[in-house]
Amino acid sequence: MTHGTxxxxxxxxxxAEAKERREKADKAAQERPVELGGRDGPEPVRYGDWEKKGIAVDF
Incomplete structure (x- = not known):
């Protein structure tokens, strides 16, 4: 029986490749500009949440 070694x-x-991809994605996320006046929480396009406080919004 092996013990994970x-x-x-x-x-x-x-x-190693997965670690490299994570590090690259983290670096890219840090380089993105900060959105001013954007929504809090998850991205509505990605999660299908098209309303805010009960009011439907359109971009």
Whole structure:
């Protein structure tokens, strides 16, 4: 029985690639300008929330 120490090389490469993608995404997120006057919470386009305080909004 293995105790998690015997990781195949392919899995190690996949983990390293995933870590690199996360770091790249985090860096890109930090470089984006801050939106002034935008909505709080999740992005309405992504989550289908087209109302704010009961009032439907359109862009």
């Amino acid at each position: 015997d990781i195949p090389e392919a899995a190690k490469r996949a983990l």
